Amino acid sequence: MIRSIITGTGSALPVRRVSNAELAETVDTTDEWIVERTGIRFRHIAGPDETTATLAADACRAALTAAGRSAQDIDLIVLATATPDQTFPASATKVQAMLGIDDCVAFDVAAVCSGFLYALQVADSMIRAGAHNRALVIGAETFSRILDWDDRTTCVLFGDGAGAIVLEGEDGSGERGILATKLHADGRHNALLYVDGGPSTTGTVGKVRMKGREVFRHAVVNLATVMGESLAAAGLSSDDVDWVVPHQANARILDATARKLGLAPEKVVVTVDQHANTSAASVPLALDTAVRDGRIKPGQLIVLEAMGGGFTWGAAVVRL
Template sequence: MIRAVVKGVGHYLPERVVPNSEFEEKLDTTDEWIKSRSGIERRHFASDDETTSKMATLAAQAALNDAGLTADTVDAIVLATSTPDLTFPSAATMVQNALGMRHGFAFDIQAVCAGFAYALANANALIVSGQAKQVLVIGSETFSKIMDWSDRGTCVLFGDGAGAVLLSAEDSDGTPADRGILASDLNSDGQYRDLLYVDGGISLQSTGYLRMQGKEVFRHAVEKLAETAETAMASAGVEAKDIDWIVPHQANLRIIKATAQKMNLSLDKVILTVQDHGNTSAASIPLALSVGKQRGQIKQGDLIVTEAIGGGLAWGAVVLRW
């Protein structure tokens, strides 16, 4: 059986760090208010010349360096983003060009905060079906560009950044002990679109800003994240006691804690970066994977569950062995 195995991981964060205290000067908010409701202490904001594709390229190059490989070994690029540089072409093709790839194919996936889970599942399908042997899977976002800076309920929550993994086809025994992606579970339900959306777009001829009904998103998040994780774990043939790390979408510390509790897993088994990065949407899981490895937490052979939910609503989970 062919598995899609992580060979390298990397990330990029903009130089500008924005602490909670910076918002106190402009909004009716405090550092303590933001931390108590989200767990966020700081985030990174992209400069004018730090585009989604540029950050994605730097994260992708870091993943290639980690794997000890070059772009000419890559067959495809799958980039999850809701904030591409342009309406078209895709940010993924911009990364392909920047890496010097003159072969293969590249495309974007848009599932908002669930984007990286969707990208991993699609990249896995490309590898298992034999259409690609090595795939760069990237999450990159510049959410600071779609914030309403007068809305204290949303603008303090989001940040910018990029993360990437390199997946490679490997023969395996077809058991839960295999390295690589073991199972995925993807879901969406468009009836909840008004809970989290941007109130503009190309057809509406406006840029728009992010809008969110925070309490309702919280309620759906805890229920759906635990459910999708458990479904993916059942498909992979593993149980909660087997899990080494949960690497969740880093949206809100309270959601992360509640989801872990619902899954009967200790917070000690959760990779946390939300305090330093805020919500980086599709970039949050690969960022957390890269930082987790950098910290020495994630090691080869570890069993990992990633799960995320975002606008759509769209949600999903991936089980993989590092």
């Protein structure tokens, strides 16, 4: 049996770091208002020369170095994003070219904030089927490009960034690897979190629109449920978990989800205060942060989880 294991993590952030106080100079808000409601203190905003693909490529380079691999070892690239560089071709192919890979399978996955979990399951399935040996799985976003900076209820929540992992197929006799994944979607809730544009409707990119209170309610229930499902599928319980690496949308959602599962707050990786909501990038970005600062160690059991527009949501149980 082949099992997919994570052998390296990486991340990248735009150079410009924006505090709540700086944001309050142009947006009708305050540092106190943002922190109290979201826990966010900073976000990174992409500059003119920084795009979803350039950030993704930088994150991939870091992940490859951590894994001790070269770009030529990769035969699959799956990039999760809601903010591609172009309508087509896939931004994954731009990353492929930037990394100097002449030929490999490369495509994008669109599931917004849950995108990395969707991309992870796709790559895991392709590796376990024997179709590919070594993949780059990426979450990358430049959400600042689709924000309405006059809407203080949404523009303060998001930032830009990228995270990536190297996922490799190995003999499944060991304990490491992706043990279980669970994904869901419910398109009936489109109107609660969406972008008001698109190529086949308005012919424009559009801006993010959200009904925050309703999204919060669904997020807490859905995330706690899918985490329980994924642990049950792996034959484990919350007592077995060393770390939860959640989608970094709102500190209150993180706290409420942990309480619902009976998890100690110190087991939850939190980066939302430093990076804000980076959509599909938030889970791999938080994972890389916690791996590099020594919190997450080899052999530990982690649960990755996210929910985003669609609604889509999912979770994965992984032993590093």
